[in-house]
Amino acid sequence: MRQQKIIVVGNGMVGHKFIDNLIQHPDYAQYQILTFSEEPRLAYDRVKLSSYFSGSTVDDLMLTSSDYYDEHGVQFIVNDKVTDIDKAAKQITTASGRVESYDKLVLATGSFPFVPPIPGKDSPHCLVYRTIEDLEAITASAAESKVGVVVGGGLLGLECANALHELKLEAHVVEFAPRLMAVQLDEGGGNVLSRKIQALGVSVHCEKNTKEIVAGETLRYRMNFADGSHLETDMIVFSAGIRPQDELARQFDLTIGERGGIVIDDNCLTSDPNIYAVGECALWQNRIFGLVAPGYTMAKAAVSHLTGGDVLFQGADMSTKLKLLGVDVASIGDAHAQSPGALTYTYMNDVEGIYKRIVVNPEKTQLLGAVLIGDTEAYGNLLTMTLESMPLPEQPEILILPALDGAPSAALGVNALPDTAQICSCHDVTKGDLVCAIQDGATDLGSLKSCSKAGTGCGGCTAMVGQVLNAELEKMGVEVNDHLCSHFAYSRQELYDIIRSKQIKTFDALLAEYGEGSGCMVCKPAIGSILATHWNEYVLSDDHIQLQDTNDIFLANMQRDGTYSVVPRIAAGEITPKQLIALGQIGEKYDLYTKITGGQRIDFFGAQLHELPPIWDELIAAGFETGHAYGKSLRTVKSCVGSTWCRFGMMDSVTMAVNLEMRYKGLRSPHKLKMGVSGCTRECAEAQGKDIGIIATDKGWNLYVCGNGGMKPRHADLFASDLDDATLIQYIDRILMFYCRTADRLQRTSVWMDNMEGGLDYLKSVIIDDKLAIGSDLEQDMARVVDTYECEWKKTLNSPERLKRFAHFINSPATDDSLVYEADRGQNKARIATPVTEDIIETVTVD
Amino acid sequence: MQPLNWTTVCDLDDIAPNTGVCALFEEQQVAIFRIGKTEQLYAIDNVDPFGKASVLSRGLIGDCDGDIVVASPLYKQQFKLKNGQCIEDESVKLKTFAIRAHGGQIQLGLPH
The missing domain is CATH 3.50.50.60 (FAD/NAD(P)-binding domain)
Structure with a gap:
């Protein structure tokens, strides 16, 4: 069968959405797409345009790529403009003289800014x-x-x-x-x-x-x-304001509205049955929709009509919620109370700059609209109540009155919502979609968001998504609690607060007062980590040794045969030739398999328990200290060579990386921490894949947070731009300590962020605006960790009592005779590989 | 109950509370655990049957529904200290050894 040729004029957000929807369609093979953009690049996110000024790059804003289009066989031409349509011949011509035929044409030409006819408007600037x-x-x-x-x-x-x-x-x-x-x-x-x-x-x-x-x-x-x-x-x-870009349609006699806009029907078809129009250039029932969500809905309807489906465009809700200059603003439905007989309730708080108003029908049974300034928490609930025509509470004003201490929240439960209720308007996700995803196993907020896409657009619905999740889990009979384990009926965050406020210094004391039983492999390491973060005491002391997991308990990384790997700290990957020679000699002497890690340091494998102290004796004598490769703690700060050598370096990334690594080394955290510092936007240190990433600009440091590589990569979020050294370190101090206090056990910063209600904006408000007034407290906690640092290996070597443990047998100098090695690729020690057949519960990586 | 021959392997104080050590006993590797600061002791085979390495003495001690267990440091399967029974796999049960504290020392026992 011949493929249908579809030409999409304009590769903006909606034009791309149309293409993407068609690519995702099961019958995509029957179509051939060609798209034109008069701009020099493919579709990018115009909604987030302003983030360009706070440090986002063009790449950050891109919605698609030439690779993606190539992969799906979409032809694209940028920097060329369609100038002529021959409707009868079904052909278009471009400014550069290119002629192409189509079966269906899609106009997604968008809009242009309206400039009032003011004398002088065309002057420079x-x-x-x-x-x-x-x-x-x-x-x-x-x-x-x-x-x-x-x-x-x-x-x-x-x-x-x-x-x-x-x-x-x-x-x-x-x-x-x-x-x-x-x-x-x-x-x-x-x-x-x-x-x-x-x-x-x-x-x-x-x-x-x-x-x-x-x-x-x-x-x-x-x-x-x-x-x-x-x-x-x-x-x-x-x-x-904007005006629809309808010039082409106008020139070639498609029906145009009185005040502009290409007239479309519910299928997004124009007056020509082979031409669709979608997005801001289209006029539906005499209305232009200047938001992206309705444009996406049009794209969906057009693809549906093209492929024989029955999705119609039937108007769109124009409610909005956003943050303008740091001020939360939301508008829902009939915000102006223009419906006949509409009544309003208003709450005004001049002190905190909060204004809330709801508009209800004359019978006071239904919500028609709302305006929220300064506090938009109720947005999700109010929007759903409006769209779903849900019954109002008897006293509608409780919907906008602040909850007084102890009073239950006035918000209606999500259980009252029908399955058809739209929860995420950016990605058109309904409550029913969420419920299905939860039943299919997405039982935490992070995985629910990533599989349903809900909450990943503007993020405004995250709280609602969380409520649906909790309600659904409860219905499924899953006990919704965040207790650490059966020994402690508290969350990790609560236990952290208890330890801090009650000044508890040992596991046994905490267990006696707040727990039951004797602890387990879940709570012991988790509480050991909290105690270490807060008090920073020697982890192998009598009180703490029982809490240390596989690696921490011998300050080395256990390998599959029970031997260990040893990683000294090589801050920022900077090492002198002399140190390198010393490492070589030690590796050779103890016959250790040697490898360079992903974190720019050197890992020795195959050390037996009794060899660890002498190896560390020699490492410390050569000027090294522990690298904490065994701990849930700071691993490495990867750096590029920066302005000291690189022709492109904007700032001295190595010095910054060394300083950061020396500052945060030894910080025990909920999970391991990795950082990176790049000297310019070429990003050779891959900082945006780290928990904390720093990139030099010509004006200072850009700080990125909560990135991750590994199993589930996450691009870090730009947190702040153009910082000086002091502010950068202040922010990192606060972020790390806030993470240590509030994350779940073994939760990386990426998942912590994905599960944070309010997301990046909330984190900024806590760290930058100090919304919770804990900034100096967090800094003091970090200062204590920094001030009390000591090398755990140095301390261990000075403790004969502890060294006794570093022997395979307590009663014999013999060693483990079950270890078998063979030579491979020039190294003497390589374990004979036997595949692990059992289920591996936890994977352990070094850096 | 059969009388036993007892062999001293180490001092009680050689084991930090709630941790383990490994002893060489009758050419076998035995994992010995001490509960808290008490004289409550357990001895099981040191070899992890899943990871096939001699490491169980280095595992974390905890309780699982009232039973004291050690979690293998390799892949975290748990074994009851009193009888060597694996929690995750009913078909796996480790060998146990007679053990006692005697005059500040730890002794492993063999039948006469």
């Missing part, structure tokens, strides 16, 4: 905010400016103002309407938002109609307003 190229122009202009004005106080305008603010400009917002975000917010909400934003240093000027832009007296330009006032500025960004 008068810009718009839509593409990556626009951002580059704004950055360049900002470098030559002190003051910047954004015309337009809508969603995008405020994001743009935030960008100018972050570029260290004095930022102003000029809005024609009497309030900010006039489309989404009512007057009260707009006012509270305005006040909060002004408090952050962005000036807001409402009800200003710009008449002209002329040369300024003190700055580059002066904007003269209709009311006679004026404002001087160096640069202007227009963000006064």
Whole structure:
């Protein structure tokens, strides 16, 4: 059968979504896709555009790649624009003269920023905010400016103002309407938002109609307003709304709405049965949808129609929740109370800058809409209640009143939701989808999010996803508790708090007061780790030795035959030739299989128990100290060579890596910790795959958190940009100690982050804004660990009592005669490999 | 009960509370465990039947539904100290040895 040729004009978010949906369709083999982009690159995430100013790179924003398209046989042409459609011949022509035939054409041309017809609008430094190229122009202009004005106080305008603010400009917002975000917010909400934003240093000027832009007296330009006032500025960004990019359709006689937009039906078909339109260029029932979620729904409907399915586009909810300049803002449904007879309830807290309003029907039985500023926790619940027309509580105001101490939460339980209720609007995941995933085994928040994609878009629904999970587990009869094990009816975090606040220093004391039985292989190492993090006492002392697991108990890594591997610390991978020779001599003397690790250090294998003390005697004499390869603790800080040698290095990554490794060495944590420091964005140290990653820029250090390689790779999140040394270390101190206090046992930072309610923004609020007022406390705890560091091997060698344990037999100098080795690839000691046939419960890796 | 021949292998104080050591006894490797600071002692075969290495004396001691167990340091299977029974695999049971504390010393016993 001949493949149908589909041409997609425009490779923006929605154009790509259409392609991706078709690729995922079982009948994809019947189609051949060609897509054009007039921009120089494939689809990227315009919703997160502003993160470009806080350090994200173009790569971070990309939604697809040429590799992905190649892999699925999608042809793509960038930097070329479709200029002609021959509907009868079903052919298009591009600016470069290329002619292509289609069976079906998809217009996903998006929108363009509306620039009001103001005299002077085309002057230099008068810009718009839509593409990556626009951002580059704004950055360049900002470098030559002190003051910047954004015309337009809508969603995008405020994001743009935030960008100018972050570029260290004095930022102003000029809005024609009497309030900010006039489309989404009512007057009260707009006012509270305005006040909060002004408090952050962005000036807001409402009800200003710009008449002209002329040369300024003190700055580059002066904007003269209709009311006679004026404002001087160096640069202007227009963000006064969007207009559908319908030029092509207009030229070639597709039906266009009165005020623009390509008219589509419920199947996203235009007036030509072979042409679809999706996204912001499309007009459905006289409405343009300027958000990405409705665009995605259109893409879904168009693919469905093309492939013979029955999914229709039937409008979309335009509710939004976002953070603007650090202020939480949400708008749901009929936020303006325009429905006939609508009633409202308002909660206003001027002290904390919180404004909440709900709109209900005249019978007070149904929620119609809401506005939330400063506290959007209720968003998920309120949105679902609105969309699902759920019955209101008798006193609707409890939905927005703050919970007083001890009072139960007013939110309705998720059990009341029907299975069809949409929980994640970014990825269109319903409660039913979540329930299925949970029943199929996704029984923790992290795996539920990764398999259903719920909560991985804007993250606004994470709390709801967690509630569905808990409710479902309860129904399945799974006891939902976070108790450490049967010996302690407390979570790891609670036990950490108990140990800290009650100043408990031993496992036995904790067990006597807060536990039962005698402990097990789950709680003993976990509590040993907490005690070590908090008190940093010698782990092999009489009180603590019984808590140490396989590796810690002999300060070495047990291998499959019961022998050990030995890893001295080589901070940041920096080593002198002399030290290298010393290592070589020791390895040779004890006949140790030797390998270079992934963490830039050297690992000796095949040391028997009784050999560990003499090996360490010699290592310490040669200037080495323990590398903690055996501990759930900091392993290595990997570094590239940085500005000391590299032609591209922006900063001295090696010195930073050595300093970090020396600072955090010995910190016992819920699981192992790895760090990386790269001297430039080429990222040779692979810092973004580490728990803590640092990349030098020309302005300072960018800090990335919670990355992981290994079994389940996770790209680290950009946490803060352009930091100086002191701030960088302050943030890392706080993050690591917060992780030690709050993570579950054996939980890497990546999973910790995936399970954190509020995610990255929450972590930032705790670490940077010090929301919980524990910042200095965390720093003090870290300072104690740093100050009390001692090399565990040095201490052990000075303790005859402990050294007694380093013998295979307590009553004989004989050694284990069951060990068998043979020579391989020039090394004497290689274990004869016998496959492990039993289920391996825990895999143990060195670095 | 049969009388036993007792052989001293080490001092009680040679074992840190709630840990184990390995003794060479009658050409066998025996794992010896001491519970807390008491004279409560156990002796089982030192060889982990799953990982096939002589390591059980280096395992972590805990309780599992009231039974005192040691978890193998290799792959964490648990064995009851009183009778060598494996918790995860009913068909696996380790050899145990008679053991006692006597005058501050630890002794392993053999039948006459």
